[in-house]
Amino acid sequence: MKQFAALFAAIDATTSTNEKVAALKAFYENAPDDDAAWATYFLAGGKPRQSIPTKVLRSAALAASGLPEWLFEESYQAVGDLAETIALVLPPPIRDDDESLTTWIESRLAPMRGATPEDASATLQSYWQMLDIERRFLLTKLIGGGFRVGVSKLLVTRALADFSGVDAKTIALRLMGWTDKNAQPSTAAYAALIAPVAPASDGAQSQRTDGAPYPFFLAHALNEPVEKFDSLLGDPRDWIVEWKYDGIRAQLIKRGGMVWIWSRGEELMTDRFPEIVKRAQTLPDGVVIDGEILVMREGDDVPQPFNLLQQRIGRKTLSKKILAEVPVQLLAYDLLEFDSADLREQPLSLRREKLEALCAASHWPLSTTVNASDWATLAQLREESRQRRVEGFMLKARDSRYGSGRTKNDGTWWKWKIDPMSIDCVLIYAQAGHGRRAGLYTDYTFAVWNRAPQSADEAQTVVAAIKAGLPPGELQLVPFAKAYSGLTDEEFKRVDAVIRKSTVNSFGPVRSVAPSLVFELGFEGINLSPRHKSGIAVRFPRMLRIRDDKPIHEADTLMSLNALM
Amino acid sequence: MAAVHANDTDLIVLRPQGMYCPAGDFYIDPWRPVDRAVITHAHADHARMGHAHYLASRDAEHVLRSRLGAIDLQTLTYGEMITINGVQVSLHPAGHVLGSAQVRVAHAGRVWVASGDYKTAPDATCAPFEAVPCDTFITESTFGLPIYRWPNDADVFADINAWWSANAAQGLASVLYCYSFGKAQRILSGVDASIGPIVVHGAVQVLNAAYRASGVALPDTQLVTDVADKASLKRALVLAPPSVAGSSWMKRFGEYRDAFASGWMLLRGARRRRGVDRGFVLSDHADWPGLHSAIAATGCEQVIVTHGSVPVMVRYLEEKGLHARAFATEFGDDALDDSAPEAAITTAIVQA
C-alpha cells in the first residue's frame, strides 16, 4: 500500500497537472499489475466496497487517540476532514507494514464487511498502529467512504496512454465500465486495458467500429457592434445562423451497432443518457453527429434551464422518475460522418443537407436555422434569446469545413452572445486567491438586500449589527453569488486593502467584512435553486466593475434578481 | 513599591500597553510605546518601534538593530542576571529564532517565566530551548491542537532538496515562500547548497547579513539583481516572503515551481488554500507535544496562555490539574495569510 499511498500523497501535494501525470506514470511503471488494477479502479472514480459507519470510525479513533472528546471535536473543526483528523491525532505507529494494496483490499478490508462494531473498532485500531500518517489517512478514507483522488479521469487516461503507448481515446473507451458496481479489478482486466491496439486486418474499405470521437470544432466570440457586420462578415445569406443553446456540447457516435456519447472535454458520457442511446437505435451505422444535449420535453422547442441538466448530471443513479421528469435530447448541429465516410472536409452547406435528410428519416431532433437577409433583422431576432433560453446566435460560414479546436483555417464559426445580465450587489465575504493571486483576497461572496432599505441609516444599522456580531434582523443582506474574476490587478489590490481593514471575523480562510463596497456583477443565466439561501443560482458570475458611486443602501434586492428570471 | 496592584501576588499582569511587571516597572514585548521594554525576540509583533529603553539577548542584537535601527538597547547573555527595581531578570534560550529568549522574572520568592514564542525542535541557527523552572509559565499556543505534530527536520529538508533537484533538472526555478526572519535562515542552514545557486529576496538578505554578523554560518546567497548568469536562475532556489507572490518581482524567474514552508502546511486544506505547488511543514513554533513537554519541564503550577489556540489550551491544562488562564495579547498568531509582522519587516527594509 506504500506505493499507492505515496501516489495519493504526490497527487495531493501538487497543483501542477504535469506533475500529477508524472506521478501517475511513475506509479504505473513500478506497481505490480494487481495493485495497478485496483489503483486504476480508484483513480477512475471507483468507490471502495466496504464502509464502516462514521460513528464506529469516530469512536475507534477517539479510543486510539486517548484525547477527551471535546478536544477531538476541536481538532476535527480545525481540519474539516474526519479521516485527516484521525490520521493526525493518533499516536505515531508502533510497527511497520509492507503489504500490497491488493492484500489490504482483498484480505484485510473485505473481511471487515459485516463485522460487529466492536470487532471493526478493534481491527481498525490494530491497523492504524502499523501505518504512518499518509497511509492511515488513505486507509481511513477507504473504509470511511467518501474516498476521492484529486485527479480527473482525463489525467488518469493520459497517464495510462503515456505509460502504455496506447492512444488516449482508446484507453478512455476501455476504461468504460471499470467503475461499475459489478466490475472486479483484476490483472486480466488491467492487461486488456493497456494492451496494444491490433492493426486493422483488411484494407481501406473496412468500416470503423471503434467509439473514438473527432476533435470538436470550436467557435470564437464575436464582440463587435452589428453595424460592422456587413464589412466583417459580408452577406448574412453566406452564413448558417443557429440559436446558441446552453447545454452540453456532445458528439454521438454510432458504429457497428454500438453507441457512444462524448462531451467536448472528451469525457465519455454514454451511460448518463440512456434515452439518447435508445433513440439512436433509429440511426444507421457509421454516423457521427455533433450537437447539444439539452433537457427538453418531447414537442417543446424551448429547452429547460441548464441547472436541471446539471442536477441530472450529478445523479449517481438514474431512476425512472428522473428519466421521466428530466428527459434529455441531443439536438443535432452537424454531421461529421455518414455511411462510415468522414465528412469533415466537405462544406457545411453540404453536411447540413445530409444532416437534415438524416434527421427527417430517423426522427432525430435538429437545430433550426434562422434566416434573414440583413444583420439588423438578425440583431432584432437575437433579442428573443432570453425567452428562448439560449445565449444568442451561432454564425457558421456555409462553406466552412469542420476544423479542429479553435483554428480559423477551416473557416470561422462565431458565437454572437447576448449581453450578460447584471446586478449591483454588496461584498460580504472574501477568501484569498490561488496561484498568481495567492495572498490577495480575490474570491468574493456577494449579497443583495432582502428588501430595499428605507434609508442609508437603515442600511448602516445592518452594518453595525454585522460588526458587533449580532444575529441579522429583519433587513438582511442575502448572499447569492461568488465571483473571482473581472477586476484588474490594481483593482484587486485596492479591494484587498479594504477587506483587510474591514474584516469583522475569520472562519478558517474566509473573512467576513463590514459591508462597504458595491459591485456590478454580470452573469449569463439565472435559475431558481432551493439549495441556495437566496433561492437563486446565477451562472458564470463575474465582476463588471466596482460601483464606487453607489452607497450600499442603493444595491439591488432579491426582487430585482427575481425580475431577471 | 509605589503602585500596589489589585492582585498582589502576580509578578506579571496585563495592561493596555502589554504584559507588565509591576514590581520591576517594566514591560515584556509591549505593543504600545513604554519606557522600559524587555524584548523576547525581534519578530515585529513582539519587538515594536518607539520604546525608550530596550533589553534583549546578546544574540538578538544584530537582528533587532537591522529591524529597529538606532534604539537604546542593553543586552544580556543567556543566563546572565540583572536586577531591575529589586526584581531579578534573566534571559534564557527559547529556540524560536536567533536571539529569542524566555524572560525569567524573580521577586520575593516567586519565579515567573514569559516564553515569548518558542520551539523545542532543533534549529541550527539559534540556541536550543531551555526549560526554566518556575511557578508561573506564560506560554504561546500558536499550534495548540493535537493535530500539530511536526515531522523530523531531516525528512523535511530531504523533501525540500528533492523538490529543488527535480525542478532544477527540468530547468525550473524553485521559489520557496517563507518568513524572511528565522524561517528563511533555518531553511538555508538545512538545504544542500550544492544543488544550485541560492537567490534571496532583499527582505531575506538583510536578515542573512544580521545572522552572519552574529556568527551563524549560512551558505552563499545572492540578490536576483546580482546574478550575472541569468540562465543559472533556472536551477536556483529562491527564498522570498509570501507577500511577493504575484508581484512583478517574480517575473524574472520565468517559469517556476512554488512552495510554502510553514507549520500550517500540515493540513491539506491549508495547502490547497495557499495555492502553491507544494507545502513543506516547517515551523518555528512548538507543536502540541512540544508545548506540553515544555510546560511540564518547568514544573509550574500556573500557566498563562497567549496568542493561538488559547481556549483549547486553557481547558486542556485545567483538565490536567494545572491552574490555567489567558492573556489577551496583541501578538500576531502567525496567520496563514501574510502576517502583519512580515509586512512590517518588508516595509522596514524598503524604507531602510
Ligand SMILES: [Zn+2]
Ligand atoms: Zn515570533
Ligand SMILES: [Zn+2]
Ligand atoms: Zn508570537
